[in-house]
Amino acid sequence: MPENGTRSAPSRTVRSIGGATVVTLHGEIDLVTAIPPASRLDALTSGPHPDLVLDLRSVSFIDCSGFSVLCRARNRVRAGHGRLRLVTDGGSFLRGHHGGRRHRCRTRRGR
Numbered sequence: 001m002p003e004n005g006t007r008s009a010p011s012r013t014v015r016s017i018g019g020a021t022v023v024t025l026h027g028e029i030d031l032v033t034a035i036p037p038a039s040r041l042d043a044l045t046s047g048p049h050p051d052l053v054l055d056l057r058s059v060s061f062i063d064c065s066g067f068s069v070l071c072r073a074r075n076r077v078r079a080g081h082g083r084l085r086l087v088t089d090g091g092s093f094l095r096g097h098h099g100g101r102r103h104r105c106r107t108r109r110g111r
Helices: 035-044 064-079 092-097
Strands: 012-017 020-029 051-062 083-087
Touching: 012 035, 020 035, 020 064, 035 051, 035 064, 051 064, 064 083
Parallel strands: 020 051, 051 083
Antiparallel strands: 012 020
């Protein structure tokens, strides 16, 4: 974190590969930085049948707010009958980025 206590939003790149939208996130995703990627993911999951790949290998830290962003994207993709894939550095992603605690996405059941 910079000495003045401020951080910029995590950077991201978005590209299309074979019909899928690949979003590569970099940096920290936490309470302070989660809004820009959440807004972008909302836009990318707004249509029918979204096909989204989230590359998280360059994410250096993620907290509950960051996991909530991922869960929201997952729920929106499911609602649109699409597909979401996560790319991580393996099993160490959750252990190394969230202190080994599991984060569970909550889904809304029918209304």
